[in-house]
Amino acid sequence: MSEFPTFFSFDVETTATVVEAGELLTVGCVPVVHDVEAGWVKFPQHFYMRLDTPIRESHGRFSSLAWWREQSDEVRAEAYQDRDLVRFDRAATAKALAEWMAFVEPVWERRIFTANPVSFDKPWIDKLYYWAGRDLPYHHRSLCLRSMKFGIDPTVGYGSDRTTHQSLLPHHALADADAQAQDLIDMLNGRW
DSSP states (O other): OOSSOEEEEEEEEESBSSGGGSOEEEEEEEEEEEETTTEEEEOSOOEEEEBOOOOOOOOSTTBOHHHHHTSOHHHHIIIIIOTTSOOBOHHHHHHHHHHHHHHHOOOGGGEEEEETTHHHHHHHHHHHHHHHTOOOSSOSOEEEHHHHHHHHOGGGOSSOOOSSOOOSSTTOHHHHHHHHHHHHHHHHTTOO
């Protein structure tokens, strides 16, 4: 059994900038694990689920629906518009994610929530587990990639731009989580 933690790189797509004002649309997660020979690498199995949540029209200051309308048809369809795509309720999503995380890393204390930034993505996943009435599947410690990037190189600024890896599909939770995981791997392996 590895003594190293497993970093779970999360990304979510939502209808608002704060949990209280919107809905969770999709969840993507890519684990980063330590390999004795290769160093830090992506775990071969990733997690992605679309949620079957009602889209309420909101024009409040926290709503991101106007922003979503500016995105491509393909991006909107994947996130929420195409109701023919398989979507799951909150309870099924929370259960599947918890079971998958336990499969990837059996030791709860070694499961580290990772995001860019943690302050946006983690409240949505925490709320998913609250909605489902389940315990959190990860340790309370977390790693904010935005803070880590700024700490390594303050000249890049404290923004959310990916300086080395771009998502294959913009605003897709799994593609974004994958790009963030690659950034983390480069940082952990000293290639940043």
